Amino acid sequence: METLERLFFEQPAAVYLAIAAIEVVLFAIWLARQNLRRSLMLLIGPGLITIVALTAHFVKTDREQIEAILQEIGTGIKQSDLSAAVKYLDDACTVPVRPGRKLSKDAIIRIGRRVLKRRQVARLISTFKRTEIHDDSATTRINVRVVLTSGEYVNTRWRFEWIRRQIGWRIIRVELLYPPELTRWNF
Numbered sequence: 628m629e630t631l632e633r634l635f636f637e638q639p640a641a642v643y644l645a646i647a648a649i650e651v652v653l654f655a656i657w658l659a660r661q662n663l664r665r666s667l668m669l670l671i672g673p674g675l676i677t678i679v680a681l682t683a684h685f686v687k688t689d690r691e692q693i694e695a696i697l698q699e700i701g702t703g704i705k706q707s708d709l710s711a712a713v714k715y716l717d718d719a720c721t722v723p724v725r726p727g728r729k730l731s732k733d734a735i736i737r738i739g740r741r742v743l744k745r746r747q748v749a750r751l752i753s754t755f756k757r758t759e760i761h762d763d764s765a766t767t768r769i770n771v772r773v774v775l776t777s778g779e780y781v782n783t784r785w786r787f788e789w790i791r792r793q794i795g796w797r798i799i800r801v802e803l804l805y806p807p808e809l810t811r812w813n814f
Contacts, residue, residue, distance in 0.1 A: 721799075748776070
């Protein structure tokens with residue numbers, strides 16, 4: 628089911644190509660026989676492409692919803708604004724910082740605001756993103772190059788764990804996987 632969802636709603640290019648190939652065959656049949664009934668068959672391809680395109684545009688899959696949330700959070704971070712992060716962090720969200728120590732949502736926001744006051748982010752460049760959906764939970768792994776306004780940058784690797792709530796997808800756990808020295812914060 629996930630393969631069909633991805634094929635039709637997230638990456639429909641293969642479907643477009645298949646329909647175009649069928650359209651070429653129908654056109655060849657029409658050229659050979661050139662009658663009105665067969666010429667109407669040529670409308671099947673554009674009709675199917677329109678249906679697939681509209682469906683892919685209007686149906687937002689779980690993966691697309693999560694990626695849109697990450698985009699919104701990233702846009703906020705570039706503007707030193709954590710309101711999107713506050714909105715999408717679940718109340719039970721934690722960040723492990725060292726064995727036996729986790730930060731709560733309030734601590735995450737407080738520290739995030741303090742960090743963004745000290746260092747302003749110019750750009751966030753996502754170099755890899757994979758989201759796996761498991762019923763009402765999901766995991767996203769993402770590599771991000773954080774470029775500061777000072778010109779400094781750091782390559783980071785993150786794992787976000789998600790839970791589906793009635794109000795939509797929420798982040799239940801955030802883990803910085805790389806670089807390890809950033810996980811040894813001393814708060």
